[in-house]
Amino acid sequence: MSLWQQYLRPQSLADALDALSALGDSGGAVAVVAGGTDLLLDLDQGRHSAVQTLVDVTGVAEMLEIRHVDDFIHIGAAVPLREVIDHARVRAHATALVEACELIGGPQVRNVATLGGNVAHALPAGDGTIALLALGAEAEVASEKGAIWIRMEDLFVSPGEPRFDRAHELVVRFRFPALRDHEASAFRRIMRPQGVAIAILNMAARLHVDGAGIIQEARLAVGPAGPRPLRARAAEQAIKGNKLDEATFSRALDALSGEVSLRTSPHRATVEYRSHLLKSLLKQTLEVAMSRVEHAV
Numbered sequence: 001m002s003l004w005q006q007y008l009r010p011q012s013l014a015d016a017l018d019a020l021s022a023l024g025d026s027g028g029a030v031a032v033v034a035g036g037t038d039l040l041l042d043l044d045q046g047r048h049s050a051v052q053t054l055v056d057v058t059g060v061a062e063m064l065e066i067r068h069v070d071d072f073i074h075i076g077a078a079v080p081l082r083e084v085i086d087h088a089r090v091r092a093h094a095t096a097l098v099e100a101c102e103l104i105g106g107p108q109v110r111n112v113a114t115l116g117g118n119v120a121h122a123l124p125a126g127d128g129t130i131a132l133l134a135l136g137a138e139a140e141v142a143s144e145k146g147a148i149w150i151r152m153e154d155l156f157v158s159p160g161e162p163r164f165d166r167a168h169e170l171v172v173r174f175r176f177p178a179l180r181d182h183e184a185s186a187f188r189r190i191m192r193p194q195g196v197a198i199a200i201l202n203m204a205a206r207l208h209v210d211g212a213g214i215i216q217e218a219r220l221a222v223g224p225a226g227p228r229p230l231r232a233r234a235a236e237q238a239i240k241g242n243k244l245d246e247a248t249f250s251r252a253l254d255a256l257s258g259e260v261s262l263r264t265s266p267h268r269a270t271v272e273y274r275s276h277l278l279k280s281l282l283k284q285t286l287e288v289a290m291s292r293v294e295h296a297v
Helices: 013-024 039-044 081-086 088-093 095-100 109-111 115-120 127-135 233-239 246-259 269-294
Strands: 006-008 030-033 053-056 064-068 072-076 140-141 148-151 156-159 170-177 185-193 200-207 215-224
Touching: 013 030, 013 053, 030 039, 064 088, 064 246, 072 088, 081 088, 081 095, 081 109, 081 115, 088 095, 088 156, 095 185, 095 200, 115 127, 115 170, 115 233, 127 170, 127 185, 127 200, 127 215, 185 269, 200 269, 215 233, 215 246, 233 246, 246 269
Parallel strands: 006 053, 030 053
Antiparallel strands: 064 072, 072 170, 140 148, 140 170, 185 200, 200 215
16 A cells, blocks of 8 residues: 655645645645655654655755854754754754754664654754754745744644644744853753653753853743643743742742643653652752853853
8 A cells, every 4th residue: 555646746836835735735644854864764653643745954055954054053944963963053052952862762863864754743852942942943835925034932732743744834943142141051862771662751941040150041842741842931930030949949949830731641650650750860960060050161
């Protein structure tokens, strides 16, 4: 049984959007593919209904670029994870994202899997998604009507369901602020020791610290902590304006514990175990980010 009937590889963003619009409006099932490491397995194993047309976006130049534009780092949605990891500018400005991408699959997967695919899968604990959320990223979503920038925290509705229409719209690229002085990020993940590549919990932080060691800005993201990737705003407020000492950490943990919605998963861990791990994961993530700020000064 064929899993698709037609395979298109447009060479421009306009052509890709035209194809999606025509195919979607015709009522045919269409899916966008780049690396295909999730989609093709889901099709083969019956977790995704058969599609009529695959639209391969690996020929769209805008989706393959990594650029430093003004004060933002731009990463195309079809850039393979290996290129994200190896890119000097990304490594300098987004350590959390590099660390997250290094944990996605194995080397063969990272050679073809894309950051856009990780995000569009819309999972509450997507490693790339959690890192981008902590970095303050936005996604450029394009359709035939034009393109808009959407904050990462507004990009998701529920597990597996993004806010954009995957049959008519494309995530073209991501952007996040370049690092300033006295600023750094970190990503940490706890997974099953058997090596199953799904997170029990993951977390990313971005800190901006003044010369006296006071945290001026904090961004914290965690998953899976609810139906969508969670930006932990209450914990951020507990951290902001303080040094990272035991009192600050205790307030941040209390705040974080109150805003996460952990659950038991037969494939990951019990809610009790996740709650127990939350303390050590928060402490490690914040301390690593802070140490990087201090070493960069």
